[in-house]
Amino acid sequence: MKTIQEPARQIPLYGEYEVVVLGGGPAGIIAAVAASRAGRRTLLIERYGFLGGMGTAAGVTNFCGLHANVHGEMRRVVQGIASDLLARIERLGGLNAPHLVLGKILAQAYDTAAYKIAADDLLGAAGVDILFHALGAGVAMRDDRHIEALFVETKAGRQAVRAEIFIDCSGDGDLAAWAGAPFEVGDDQGHMLYPSMMFRLNGIDPEKAGDAWRTIPALMEKAEAAGTHKFPRKAAIVRPQRRPIEWRVNFTQLKREDGSAINGLEPDDLTRGEIDGRRQALAAFEFLRSVPGFEQSYIIDLPPQLGIRETRRIIGGYRVSGEDVLGCASFEDSIGVNGWPMETHVAGDVIFTFPPIPESRGYNELPYRMLVPQGVDNLLMAGRCASMTHEGQSAARVSGACFVMGEAAGTAAALALSGNTIPRDIAVEKLQDTLRQQGAFIGRDQKVPEGL
């Protein structure tokens, strides 16, 4: 590759914080609130002008992983600060009642506008400083193991932000990778979960459409057998939002020419994925217009970006695995739980694999060690880039587990600062006590919360 030399320059210092969180998705929102509520001067940096991460920027519009199927009974196992966020979305009229998925687990749809506003309010109430429209672009290291500052590109040019502890909630592990933390990408052959371009339809006749989410997969099979259509994947998810004239469509699958998944770390792949994603959305829409109740529908939203499920996974003190998910693993350093099954987006299909239900308790614990990277001392990571195997990440990447990880990371950063130590060395029992006091359910011998 040809290169050019960038001249050395002095970078203005935007600010000095105790905690800086990169990325305002589900993990980053809750991490920033947790650190700030604990009294730490906290800045959240986000490249877009709104919060929510894939949940808003990629049009996901549906929370998975808030619940677990505990011996056949549904329970909301993600509590703590996430409950405050959900209550705010609910107050704005933007939260659906939970709905059943595959007869085994609950998910809960929401309106993206309500999510964005509720997240702004939550951070505002907690006193978090926010810097929108700032793309994290690199780090300056104090030494091999300590990040001195994060560089961000803004409309006012490049700026630097200093912090005592950084939390990488970029989803892609950008900050951790720049700081030199080890990471993995994909399965043992480098295959990543396939991305999708989500979209939403409006103008649906709810009476006529009925529970079309049950019949659409069979209609797709019929259309393929008749040779009239060829779909990018099976297992299309087409379901109503809070106002049932509006439905979300999770139907597409984006690949390279060689059939492998679009790589969310490669600009040319992302460009192709965005354009192909919109093409696939249009083709899916044209098919859906043949479904009873959808005749007058139209595309009301194509989100700002392609939905990326998996890129870098930073290696920490423990990697949560597929066996941990299916075996409902317990950990002494548990900081919360994941009740979502493995959900692997493979070529042409989506495969869900559940722990045994109702025999098992239906959730695995998430260890604090998955948030603590190897090699860098003033850094934590939370969300889909935390320390998991490819299979483990296919489950614990969903919003519920990201909320859990965010709350633990923000709280751990505050505890490290007050104990004058590094995140790796904090007393985990203290973290667990604090999380419980904040209303979180961390598993262990804590009673599983009642209700939904």
Ligand SMILES: Cc1cc2nc3c(=O)[nH]c(=O)nc-3n(C[C@H](O)[C@H](O)[C@H](O)COP(=O)(O)OP(=O)(O)OC[C@H]3O[C@@H](n4cnc5c(N)ncnc54)[C@H](O)[C@@H]3O)c2cc1C
């Ligand atoms: C198509 C699709 C469908 C999905 N369906 C569901 C579902 O139904 N339910 C569910 O719960 N989960 C679903 N998921 C998974 C879930 O949305 C994500 O795994 C989750 O949002 C990850 O949260 P996060 O906070 O780790 O990262 P993200 O949500 O990816 O958020 C990261 C944030 O960091 C910002 N950022 C990244 N890099 C930088 C940088 N360098 N500088 C500044 N900002 C940066 C991004 O703009 C973003 O706001 C889906 C994902 C996809 C892609």
